[in-house]
Amino acid sequence: MCRAYYQWKTAGVIMSSKQVPKDILAAIRKYTEDYWDDDADMVQHTVDEEIAAYIALQAVEFGAAASVRQKIIDGAAEATESWQERLAIVEGEVAAFRELQQDFDQVPPALIRKLKAETAREHPADYGSQRDAVVSGVNTYLHTEEVKAQIGxxxxxxxxxxxxxxxxxxxxxxxxxxxxxxxxxxxxxxxxxxxxxxxxxxxxxxxxxxxxxxxxxxxxxxxxxxxxxxxxxxxxxxxxxxxxxxxxxxxxxxxxxxxx
Known part of the structure; x- marks a missing residue:
């Protein structure tokens, strides 16, 4: 289960459903009622978790990914209605974007630029897939160099x-x-x-x-x-x-x- 019951404080005040826009809150309740039907306890439990996830999402530090913040958020919204799932997607994409910016000291810069350009074309709005493809390319290069050194x-x-x-x-x-x-x-x-x-x-x-x-x-x-x-x-x-x-x-x- 993704992050149950978050509490975020601003100026010493515990954030609650009052910090969630009414249309968002209504959508959360509709989504959970449609999913759980007449199970009132699970409806309330899920509403609480969805509210907590929504609040947590507003507090995510994008850092190096600030320039693509809206693209990441929009991509998460297209993928799912659940705020818990959106939060997990956003956090994963922010982490992946950050990892894409790291230096790969053992790999020629030209190869890294090539890998990043190719995977950006293949996965234009999916930084997790971009990261995985670049890491795979780096591992392939390192393995090839190791084999050359051993077998050559x-x-x-x-x-x-x-x-x-x-x-x-x-x-x-x-x-x-x-x-x-x-x-x-x-x-x-x-x-x-x-x-x-x-x-x-x-x-x-x-x-x-x-x-x-x-x-x-x-x-x-x-x-x-x-x-x-x-x-x-x-x-x-x-x-x-x-x-x-x-x-x-x-x-x-x-x-x-x-x-x-």
């Missing part, structure tokens, strides 16, 4: 390791035919494809190269309804070797190929 230095190693594993697939049921349709027996080795998640797109590759670390780590083998996250597993193997054997593979350089 070993990405070449992971690709070479996966290539060895992927080329070790064999299907004994494949029928082999040569020139002229001559049957050459059963069974064939083949390179198993890797599926990557690139944004919202699933990409299947038989040759893995020039893939960003944040996409590379999503690489998986699909076996019917089963999946093997091959690159994530290989990254864990590298991590285990470094941790348990004291070998820093991320800093290791491949041996130069000897000239013939």
């Amino acid at each position: 230095p070993i990405s070449e190693l992971l690709v070479k390791m996966e290539q060895i594993i992927g080329n070790e697939c064999y299907n004994s049921k494949i029928q082999n035919y040569g020139p002229g349709g001559v049957w050459q027996g059963e069974g064939r080795s083949f390179r198993y494809p890797v599926k990557f998640l690139d944004g919202d797109e699933v990409v299947k590759r038989w040759s893995v190269y020039d893939i960003p670390p944040e996409v590379l780590i999503t690489g998986r083998y699909q076996f019917g309804s089963n999946e093997l996250s091959i690159f994530r597993a290989l990254a864990k193997v590298v991590e285990m070797i470094e941790r348990e054997y004291g070998v820093r593979l991320a800093d290791a350089k491949p041996k130069a190929k000897s000239k013939a």
Whole structure:
């Protein structure tokens, strides 16, 4: 239940229904009577809470959101008749607007401006949704940077390791035919494809190269309804070797190929 029985004092006088305009008070009573019908106790209880919420709403400090005060209030009024619900909406929107003004020190300013502009177009009068979208974008950026830092230095190693594993697939049921349709027996080795998640797109590759670390780590083998996250597993193997054997593979350089 949203904020029961508020008491707000002005010059030492407890605010009451006398501070609520008559048309607002009449609307509150009609709204509660329509909702509770003939339950007099609940009608009076809800009227008291609605009055308290109305009074509390008048005292909300908008602060940084003062410039959009009327837009927030109008949006809450369009959403619901209940003053308790309007109060909750307004407080949430004011908090969200305030959070949108904060500095995101770990994120490039240009990206923050881009995220704010995009979400403002998508949710022009919903600061809660704007805040959530910006925070989601920031978290995605930070996660991507973390993956780049962890996987980037070993990405070449992971690709070479996966290539060895992927080329070790064999299907004994494949029928082999040569020139002229001559049957050459059963069974064939083949390179198993890797599926990557690139944004919202699933990409299947038989040759893995020039893939960003944040996409590379999503690489998986699909076996019917089963999946093997091959690159994530290989990254864990590298991590285990470094941790348990004291070998820093991320800093290791491949041996130069000897000239013939």
